Amino acid sequence: MADKKKARLVQARRFLSNGKFVFGGIVLLLLVFTSVTAPYIAPHDPNEQDITATKIPPFWMEGGDASHLLGTDSLGRDVFSRLLYGSRVAMFVAVVGTFFAGLIGVTLALFAGFYRGAIDNLISRFVDIWISFPPILLSIVLMAVLGTGLTKVALAIILVDWTRFCRVIRGEVFNIRERDFILAARAIALGNLRIIVKEVFPNIVPLLTVLVTLEMGIAIIVEAILSFVGLSVEASVPAWGQMIALGRLYIHQAWWIMVFPMMCIITSVLGLNLLGDGLREVLDPRLKVLGMK
Amino acid sequence: MSDPLLSIEKLRIYFRLPRGTLKAVEGVSLDISRGQIIGLVGESGGGKSMVGLSVLRLIPEGGRIVSGKIVFEGKNLLSLSDYEMRHIRGSDISMILQDPLTSLNPAFRIKSQMLDVLRLHKGYDKKEAELVAIELLHNIGIPDPEKNIYKYPHQLSGGMRQRVVIAIAFSCNPKLIIADEPTTALDVTIQAQILRLLKNLSEEYQTSVLFITHDLGIVANLCDRVAVIYAGEIVEAAHTRELFLNPKHPYTRALFRSIPRHDRKQEQFQSIEGMMGIPIDWPDRCKFYPRCTEKLDTCEHTESVDFLAYSPDHLVRCLKYQ
Amino acid sequence: MNLKYIFKRLLYMASTLFGVSIITFFILRVIPGNPIVMMLPPQATQQDILELKAQYGFDKPIPVQYGIWLKNVVQGDFGVSIHMKQNVMELIMERLPATLELVLVATGIALLLGIFIGTVSIMKKDTIVDKLGSLVAVLGLSIPDFLWGLLFVLFLGVFWHFLPISGRIASMYTLETITGFFLVDTLLRFDFKGFYSAFLHLILPAFSLALPLTAIVIRVIKSSLLEVIKEDYILLARVKGLSEKAVVFIHSLRNALIPTTTIVGVQFGFLMGGTVLVEIIYSWPGLGKLAVTAIITRDLPLIQGVVLVLALIFVIVNLVVDLLYTFMNPKIRYG
Numbered sequence: 023m024a025d026k027k028k029a030r031l032v033q034a035r036r037f038l039s040n041g042k043f044v045f046g047g048i049v050l051l052l053l054v055f056t057s058v059t060a061p062y063i064a065p066h067d068p069n070e071q072d073i074t075a076t077k078i079p080p081f082w083m084e085g086g087d088a089s090h091l092l093g094t095d096s097l098g099r100d101v102f103s104r105l106l107y108g109s110r111v112a113m114f115v116a117v118v119g120t121f122f123a124g125l126i127g128v129t130l131a132l133f134a135g136f137y138r139g140a141i142d143n144l145i146s147r148f149v150d151i152w153i154s155f156p157p158i159l160l161s162i163v164l165m166a167v168l169g170t171g172l173t174k175v176a177l178a179i180i181l182v183d184w185t186r187f188c189r190v191i192r193g194e195v196f197n198i199r200e201r202d203f204i205l206a207a208r209a210i211a212l213g214n215l216r217i218i219v220k221e222v223f224p225n226i227v228p229l230l231t232v233l234v235t236l237e238m239g240i241a242i243i244v245e246a247i248l249s250f251v252g253l254s255v256e257a258s259v260p261a262w263g264q265m266i267a268l269g270r271l272y273i274h275q276a277w278w279i280m281v282f283p284m285m286c287i288i289t290s291v292l293g294l295n296l297l298g299d300g301l302r303e304v305l306d307p308r309l310k311v312l313g314m315k
Numbered sequence: 316m317s318d319p320l321l322s323i324e325k326l327r328i329y330f331r332l333p334r335g336t337l338k339a340v341e342g343v344s345l346d347i348s349r350g351q352i353i354g355l356v357g358e359s360g361g362g363k364s365m366v367g368l369s370v371l372r373l374i375p376e377g378g379r380i381v382s383g384k385i386v387f388e389g390k391n392l393l394s395l396s397d398y399e400m401r402h403i404r405g406s407d408i409s410m411i412l413q414d415p416l417t418s419l420n421p422a423f424r425i426k427s428q429m430l431d432v433l434r435l436h437k438g439y440d441k442k443e444a445e446l447v448a449i450e451l452l453h454n455i456g457i458p459d460p461e462k463n464i465y466k467y468p469h470q471l472s473g474g475m476r477q478r479v480v481i482a483i484a485f486s487c488n489p490k491l492i493i494a495d496e497p498t499t500a501l502d503v504t505i506q507a508q509i510l511r512l513l514k515n516l517s518e519e520y521q522t523s524v525l526f527i528t529h530d531l532g533i534v535a536n537l538c539d540r541v542a543v544i545y546a547g548e549i550v551e552a553a554h555t556r557e558l559f560l561n562p563k564h565p566y567t568r569a570l571f572r573s574i575p576r577h578d579r580k581q582e583q584f585q586s587i588e589g590m591m592g593i594p595i596d597w598p599d600r601c602k603f604y605p606r607c608t609e610k611l612d613t614c615e616h617t618e619s620v621d622f623l624a625y626s627p628d629h630l631v632r633c634l635k636y637q
Numbered sequence: 638m639n640l641k642y643i644f645k646r647l648l649y650m651a652s653t654l655f656g657v658s659i660i661t662f663f664i665l666r667v668i669p670g671n672p673i674v675m676m677l678p679p680q681a682t683q684q685d686i687l688e689l690k691a692q693y694g695f696d697k698p699i700p701v702q703y704g705i706w707l708k709n710v711v712q713g714d715f716g717v718s719i720h721m722k723q724n725v726m727e728l729i730m731e732r733l734p735a736t737l738e739l740v741l742v743a744t745g746i747a748l749l750l751g752i753f754i755g756t757v758s759i760m761k762k763d764t765i766v767d768k769l770g771s772l773v774a775v776l777g778l779s780i781p782d783f784l785w786g787l788l789f790v791l792f793l794g795v796f797w798h799f800l801p802i803s804g805r806i807a808s809m810y811t812l813e814t815i816t817g818f819f820l821v822d823t824l825l826r827f828d829f830k831g832f833y834s835a836f837l838h839l840i841l842p843a844f845s846l847a848l849p850l851t852a853i854v855i856r857v858i859k860s861s862l863l864e865v866i867k868e869d870y871i872l873l874a875r876v877k878g879l880s881e882k883a884v885v886f887i888h889s890l891r892n893a894l895i896p897t898t899t900i901v902g903v904q905f906g907f908l909m910g911g912t913v914l915v916e917i918i919y920s921w922p923g924l925g926k927l928a929v930t931a932i933i934t935r936d937l938p939l940i941q942g943v944v945l946v947l948a949l950i951f952v953i954v955n956l957v958v959d960l961l962y963t964f965m966n967p968k969i970r971y972g
Contacts, residue, residue, distance in 0.1 A: 151656035154948045156910020159928050163940070166932050167667055243781045247914055250783065251929055266787065270918075273795055281791070284784055292779035299775075373875055405878035412876075417869040422891045422967060432877045467967040483877070 036304050043300025046235070049293025056106050057113035064103035065089065068260045072098030077276040095265070095279045096272055104260040105286055111261040112290060114172060115245045116238035119179035124234060126180070127187025128226070132218050134188070135195025146192075149185050157182050161244060165253040172255050175248060179241050186240075190233055191226055198225045228305040235298035239291035246287055262287050318389070319346040320523050321370065321491055326383035328365050328374060328547075335595040339365045339378065341547035344622070345525075347491065352517055352524040354538035354555070356531055356570075358591060362547040363527045367493040370525070371408060372400050387491070406436035409489040413496040415476035419468035425452075426464045429483055436487045448486070455482045456512065474505035478512070485516055491523045498533065510537055531570055535559060543567050546594045546602040549622065553629035563631045565609040601634065611635060646959075650952045657948040658710075658941070662703050665937050693719065706941065715945075716938035720931070725942040728927060733946070734817025735805060736916070736923035740908045742820075742839055743846035748901060750847070751854025752890075758855070759862045760885055770855060777852025783914035786845035790918060793841060800841050803920045807834045842919040846912065850904055857900050861893035868892075895965050902958030906951040 037043050056063075078094045079086045080101075086093065092101040134145040161182045168174040199222070207217050242262075248254040249263025257264075262283040269280030328340035340362045347353050357363045368374050370385055372392065385392040387408065392400065412418040419428060429448040433439050439447060445464070452460035455478045468476055477497060484492050494513065498506040514537055517524050526538055534541050534555060542552040543566065551564040562568045569587045589606045599618040604610065614634055622632045690696050694705060709716060715725035758770035780788075794802035801807070805819055815822050819835035865871065866889055874888045913925035924943060931939040963969045 151653050151660070154653050154657050154951050155660075155944070156947045156951070157907070158911050158913050158925075159932075159944065159947065162913070162929060162932050163661075163664060163944075166935070167664055239779065247781075247783065250914055250917070252933075270787065273791060277791060277795070280787065284787060288780050288784060291781075292775070295775065295779045371876060373872065401878045401880060403878070404876055410873075410876040412869055412873055414869060418873050420870040420874070420888055420892070422895075423888075431879065431883075435878060467971055469968050470971060480873070483873075 037300075040300045040304050042296040043304060046293045046295070046297025046300055049289060050297060053109055053113055053290055053293075056109040060106040060110055064100075064106045065091070066100035066103040068099060068104040068107040069258055070099060074098065077272065077279075079276070080278050092282050093276070093278045095268065096276070099260075101265075101279060101282055104265060105262070105282055107260040108262040108265065108283060108286065109290075111172060111245065111255060111259060112242045112286075115176050115179060116241045116294075118173075118176040119183070119241040119244075120234055120237040122176075123180045123184040123237065124187050124230070127184040128191050128230065130184075131188045131191035132195060132222065132226075135192045136199060136214070136218050136222060142192075145188070149188050152185050158247060161248060162251060162253060165248055170253060170256055172259065175245055175254050176241075178248070179244050182244070183237060183240060186237065187233060191230065194226050194229050195222060198222055228301075231305070232298045232302045235294045235301065239294040242287060242290055242294075319348045320351075320388065321345075321347040321525075322384075322386040323366070323370070324384040324386065326366065326369060326385065327381040328362075328369055328378055329381050330378045332377075332595065338547055338594045338597075340369070341594070342383075343544070343547070343549055345542055345549065345552075347523050347525060349490070350517070350521045350523060351540065352514070352526055352538045354534035354541040355525060355527045355544055356529065356534060356541060357544035358529050360591060360593065361544050363529075363544050364495050366544070367410070367495050367525060367527050370491075370493055371404055371410060373404075402436075405432050405489075406487040407489055408491045408493070409484040409487070411477075411480055411484045411492065411494040411497045414500045415473050415480055416500065418480050419476055421468055424465055424467055425471075425479055428468075429464070429479070429486065432483055432486055448482075451482045451486055452479070455479075455485075455516075456508075457482075473501055474509070477501060477505075477509055481509070481512065481516070485520065485522070488520060489522060491525065492517075493525045493527070495527045496529070497526075499528070499530070506533075513537070531574060543570070546591055546597070548602055548632060549630075550603065550632045551630065557629050561629070563625055563629070563636060564603075564633050565607045565635075566603045569606075569608070601632075609635065646956055650956065653952055654945065654948055658707070658945050659703065661941060661944045662706070663699065665940060666699055666702075710945070715942040718931070718936050718939040720934040720936040720939070725938050728939065729924065729942055729946055730817075732922060732924045732927045734814070735921060736909065736912050736925060738818045738820065739839065739842055739846065739912060739915075739921060739923060740905065742843040743908065744850065744901065744905050746843055746847040747850035747854050751851040752858055752894075752897070754851070755855040755858030756862065756885060756890060759859055759866070760881065773848075774852045774855040777848045777850075777855075780849070782846045782849055782911070783918060785848050786842065786915050786918040789841045789845060801834075801838045802841060803838075805835060805838050805921060806831065807838075842915050842921055845915050845918075846908060850901070850908065853904060854897065854901060857897050858893060861896050862889055865889045865892045895962065898965065899958055899962050902954060902961065906954035906958075909950050909954070910947045 072094070075087070075090070075094050076096055076098045078090050080093045081088050081091050083093075090100050090102070092105070094100055095104070130145050130149075134142040161178045164178040164181055165174065168177060207221055245254055245261065246263030246266065249261050250267045252267065254263060255261050265283035266280050266287075269276070269278075269283065272279055323343060323345040326340050326343045327338070330337040330339055343362070343366055345353070345355070345366070355363045355366060365374065365378070369380060370387075370392065372380075374380065380393060383393070387403070392403070395403075419425075426445065426448065429451070430441070430444045433444040433447055434441075437444075437447075449460045449464055452464060457463055457475060457478055463471065463475075468479075471479070477500075481497070484494075497513070498509050501509060510533065513524065513526075516522065526534065528534065538555050540552065541555050541558050542549050543558075543564065544550065545566050551558065551562070551567045553561075558567065559571075562571055566587075573586050587606055588608070591606075594602070600616065601607070601614055601620050604614050607614070611634055617634060620632050620634055621637070622630050623637060625631045625636050687696070694702055697705075706716070713726070715729070717723065718725050718728055721728060754770045754773060758767040761767055789800075790802045793799040815825060820832065820839070823829070823831035823835055862885070866885075871884060871889060874884045879888075909924075911925075912921075912923055913929055915921065916923045916925040917929070924947070928940070928943045928947075930936075931943060
């Protein structure tokens with residue numbers, strides 16, 4: 023028992039010594055923190071317009087105001103507060119979108135990869151056709167169909183990106199399927215479903231974790247893209263992509279309206295990608311060992 | 316007796332691994348004279364390939380030549396710059412690799428893989444080089460060389476490919492060829508052909524060969540002298556005939572015992588007990604001790620065993636003969 | 638490379654396109670927002686609406702509508718745009734070269750940059766160049782094309798007026814297009830000033846698209862090179878006395894390029910459908926912009942046409958990539 027605990031400690035230390043993992047982890051934690059606490063820590067109401075205080079620059083610039091840390095936009099709304107609230111949209115989209123896209127994609131992948139044959143052909147065909155849709159256009163079309171709104175955005179992301187999970191995991195299932203312990207389990211005639219759940223699934227978890235972090239970054243980007251085209255959340259909900267789209271109009275006079283949400287997106291996606299990289303680096307050597315067995 | 320062509324002196328090659336220092340080659344000394352074929356025999360992991368690679372200074376990443384000298388024609392190769400080494404590789408010293416299925420680049424035709432060496436070291440132009448290459452292929456026993464030279468490696472059989480590799484090795488008339496298990500991956504029937512080919516070429520061009528193998532049977536007809544290597548050390552070295560008639564080191568003798576023979580009645584296959592293992596953090600004593608069946612009491616605690624002459628030209632590293 | 642294989646592939650491609658067009662057709666019928674209503678003035682009567690509907694064939698059942706559309710498409714008639722009142726095919730062909738030119742140049746940049754950085758990174762492992770290369774790779778992957786676009790616009794167009802950020806060519810040029818590719822057309826007429834202008838206008842949008850792709854190329858090249866370098870035949874190349882440069886750039890790269898081109902080819906296909914934002918940001922008159930406009934105005938025939946054309950390109954690109962792969966891999970070509 024002490025061995026198990028020791029093994030976990032060693033594992034934990036390996037994670038913590040990986041710079042990418044740490045950086046990404048901090049970013050993720052920060053995102054979670056701001057999205058949860060936004061209503062409490064935001065200095066202003068994100069939708070509160072103030073015509074007397076439009077396009078105020080960030081506080082360190084001339085004309086800046088300490089009460090509006092990062093300035094205000096064209097309608098006098100506080101940029102900083104809007105950024106904080108924007109993280110809620112980002113996190114919602116990232117978490118919900120990724121979860122369900124993963125659910126659909128992984129389930130189909132498990133069945134396709136394990137049973138192969140007709141089921142695999144059917145699912146793969148379906149995926150092939152789905153992928154032939156230009157993804158950005160597909161998501162725009164879906165939003166046009168579904169209408170605007172936060173949940174609709176998440177739904178659009180799910181519908182567009184489940185294929186990514188499906189393809190990657192299917193490949194991995196193929197690999198795992200041929201491994202000895204699976205063949206042994208089948209030889210003992212354990213129920214297929216049981217094998218899938220108890221033997222195959224745990225082995226795709228490392229890859230899945232990496233995929234999830236990647237997907238979360240993609241979800242945030244897709245939301246931003248949709249906002250840019252005006253087909254994302256309602257105008258009353260602050261979202262980073264929306265802020266960028268609006269800020270772009272004032273790029274000459276008030277660049278900060280656009281730049282800060284851009285930095286938020288970049289940092290978030292960068293952090294998530296690095297987290298995924300770090301995870302892969304720590305988990306991969308282990309995967310290789312498993313493979314050799 | 317003139318100076319040897321190649322003289323390896325007390326070569327040490329170590330690898331720094333997370334779990335300790337791997338002493339792949341531990342004080343190997345070996346001489347090769349002009350025109351000689353020297354066999355280096357040992358089991359996998361014994362360090363023989365590493366010795367061969369070190370002559371060309373192509374040890375894999377992570378390995379360091381810690382000490383020793385490799386003197387070729389009077390120059391210590393270990394002190395040469397990379398630029399100077401490149402002039403020697405392929406022209407003065409060449410190498411034949413083990414697996415013909417992977418030693419040729421699958422993306423290039425035979426022609427380009429033969430021509431690049433020729434043009435690099437001999438300065439031929441395209442046309443001259445092609446003619447020389449075709450001639451080489453013909454000498455090496457490849458039918459229809461004009462056509463086959465335009466083929467891709469995967470279009471040729473394993474035996475053919477190995478001939479090509481040998482042709483490439485000999486193409487610039489090297490003084491020394493390092494053959495690292497050149498027949499291990501081939502059919503037994505092809506093996507004999509390749510060995511004969513190698514011997515003929517060596518005689519014709521007066522090329523010395525360092526023949527690395529795990530198969531004692533092969534060296535009998537091919538090599539002038541044989542050195543047996545175990546866990547990074549040479550344990551015995553002698554003229555081939557002498558070694559076969561009179562093996563002295565327990566390891567060598569165990570090797571001979573384990574060769575199945577059709578002329579003697581044998582009840583069971585004799586193999587050597589245990590496995591060599593990986594030389595990391597081994598105690599200072601005879602390396603073969605754990606598996607030796609002819610141990611003396613003193614063997615367990617004697618720190619190092621010298622390589623001494625049992626008789627002129629027959630050297631053994633064993634306490635039994637000190 | 639036998640005919641049977643090609644035939645099977647074409648069949649597969651056709652069925653994929655079928656699937657795409659059917660799904661699009663049905664999804665679009667579900668869209669709220671009636672294009673007809675959007676076209677008529679507010680005083681329009683129910684009668685007017687019905688008439689217009691019949692004129693566009695919206696009164697028939699959906700499968701019938703699809704059948705009619707399909708019949709026309711096979712004959713090359715993609716219908717007329719409801720909103721722009723032009724032939725859909727014409728509209729598409731006007732904009733397609735712009736997007737194509739952009740994506741081709743972007744892919745070219747990504748390949749050159751990516752292969753170079755990736756290869757040098759491998760050769761000079763753990764040096765500054767390697768670390769820089771990794772940085773570029775990570776940034777490229779994390780910053781999507783439109784953000785690069787905005788960054789470039791901000792720094793190179795607004796703060797410093799370095800490069801043009803709008804359109805394909807300076808407005809003073811009037812062009813009769815032959816191929817639709819401005820770079821080609823200007824050269825064909827020896828209009829070097831025009832060429833220069835078109836070239837400048839291409840830089841920022843192409844780089845915006847290229848950088849994320851460069852990151853992918855760097856990753857693929859590095860990983861395939863690392864695999865290749867371990868191979869026996871690379872050792873043999875060194876044994877022959879070849880320089881490190883020759884070993885990497887000639888022997889290793891040739892093999893590492895095979896999986897690279899496959900991946901880049903596929904990405905090219907994706908890119909064709911993904912230029913929307915960059916086109917909007919740089920006011921680039923391409924297919925992406927056309928598509929978004931079509932979607933917003935619920936211009937069904939136009940959406941249908943654009944989606945089909947993009948899917949067709951995607952499918953063709955995949956076919957070309959597969960053929961290229963068999964071509965590049967001697968084991969398959971001369972099996």
